[in-house]
Amino acid sequence: MEKLHALKRIEWTQTIENRGILIIATSLCVLSVLCWPVEGGEAPAGGRAVHDMLDYSVTKGAPVPENPDAVPGEILVKFKPKRAQVAMDNTQAAQKIRVASARRLKRIDWHVIKVQGDRKLKDVIMAYRQSPDVLYAEPNYLLHALDGQYIPNDARFGQLWGMHNTGQSGGTPDADIDAPEAWHSITTSGIVVAVIDTGVDYNHLDLAANMWTNPGEIPGNGIDDDGNDLIDDVRGWDFSNGDNDPMDDHGHGTHCAGTIGAVGNNALGVAGVCWNVKIMPLKFLNSQGGGSTVDAIEAITYATLMGAKVMSNSWGRALLQPSSEGCHHCSGRSRRPFCGGCRQ
Numbered sequence: 001m002e003k004l005h006a007l008k009r010i011e012w013t014q015t016i017e018n019r020g021i022l023i024i025a026t027s028l029c030v031l032s033v034l035c036w037p038v039e040g041g042e043a044p045a046g047g048r049a050v051h052d053m054l055d056y057s058v059t060k061g062a063p064v065p066e067n068p069d070a071v072p073g074e075i076l077v078k079f080k081p082k083r084a085q086v087a088m089d090n091t092q093a094a095q096k097i098r099v100a101s102a103r104r105l106k107r108i109d110w111h112v113i114k115v116q117g118d119r120k121l122k123d124v125i126m127a128y129r130q131s132p133d134v135l136y137a138e139p140n141y142l143l144h145a146l147d148g149q150y151i152p153n154d155a156r157f158g159q160l161w162g163m164h165n166t167g168q169s170g171g172t173p174d175a176d177i178d179a180p181e182a183w184h185s186i187t188t189s190g191i192v193v194a195v196i197d198t199g200v201d202y203n204h205l206d207l208a209a210n211m212w213t214n215p216g217e218i219p220g221n222g223i224d225d226d227g228n229d230l231i232d233d234v235r236g237w238d239f240s241n242g243d244n245d246p247m248d249d250h251g252h253g254t255h256c257a258g259t260i261g262a263v264g265n266n267a268l269g270v271a272g273v274c275w276n277v278k279i280m281p282l283k284f285l286n287s288q289g290g291g292s293t294v295d296a297i298e299a300i301t302y303a304t305l306m307g308a309k310v311m312s313n314s315w316g317r318a319l320l321q322p323s324s325e326g327c328h329h330c331s332g333r334s335r336r337p338f339c340g341g342c343r344q
């Protein structure tokens with residue numbers, strides 16, 4: 001029963017065809033920003049540099065597979081300044097690794113080292129990483145053109161013509177945002193996205209893993225721990241009802257959240273534009289889908305204050321007014337993408 005109940009909660013996906021325009025509008029807004037690094041300004045022309053895609057963390061390099069897809073016998077090493085020869089000599093003596101040749105990449109001060117013998121490439125790299133004079137050691141990975149697609153296994157992905165249009169709904173094939181092409185390069189981000197809407201079903205099986213929580217707030221203690229004037233705002237806030245539970249009682253906000261960041265390739269429901277985001281639910285529209293300008297301003301102000309990098313605003317009215325224009329300028333000052341569905 002629990003499973004049946006859970007699956008029933010994916011009902012927003014059943015209306016996906018009718019909301020295709022919304023999918024495209026929201027997706028176009030967020031696709032270009034969600035899947036780039038959280039910080040660091042503009043993405044490099046032509047895509048992320050390979051250097052940026054590697055994790056140079058505390059272990060002198062990313063984990064190395066047992067049999068890496070790399071140039072045989074060749075590794076890339078970053079030494080401490082002026083310690084390259086010492087490190088190579090010491091490693092050769094201690095680990096019995098013989099250097100056949102070493103070439104310095106002058107502009108970035110890395111070395112390409114060719115080793116002799118039949119030692120596994122991973123063992124050679126680990127030997128170099130043990131040296132105190134080595135900062136990083138990596139395989140010389142083989143690279144490939146990113147011209148493919150990544151089709152996720154989510155049960156309802158075939159309905160998402162806005163992501164990948166094969167004509168499945170009678171529309172024009174490839175009239176879409178080319179999401180599988182983008183996912184071939186990158187699927188995750190971790191960026192905080194405020195969904196300013198009717199709330200979000202934060203327990204939804206395809207969303208729960210991607211929900212934001214307020215790190216500065218202790219839940220349930222009746223205290224405003226982070227000093228933002230809202231008590232126990234752990235999950236966001238409900239500006240419509242004035243409480244700390246932004247659960248969706250309409251459905252629209254959950255639908256938007258799914259388009260933005262439903263967990264992808266988990267064999268369940270749909271795939272969001274980005275498969276790993278932090279969705280901050282800010283409810284200001286009530287169960288009928290209506291809300292006030294003041295509550296919208298409060299929600300946008302909260303999102304700005306609490307560090308959301310993108311705001312989803314799929315709402316509007318016939319005519320804009322100066323105060324709502326002010327919202328755009330408020331969020332715009334901090335260079336946050338403001339994705340809206342306002343009509344004029």
Ligand SMILES: [Ca+2]
Nearest residue numbers: 165174176178
């Ligand atoms: Ca396409």
Ligand SMILES: [Ca+2]
Nearest residue numbers: 224226228230
């Ligand atoms: Ca608070």
Ligand SMILES: [Ca+2]
Nearest residue numbers: 218223225232
């Ligand atoms: Ca608290």
Ligand SMILES: [Ca+2]
Nearest residue numbers: 154263268270
């Ligand atoms: Ca999914």
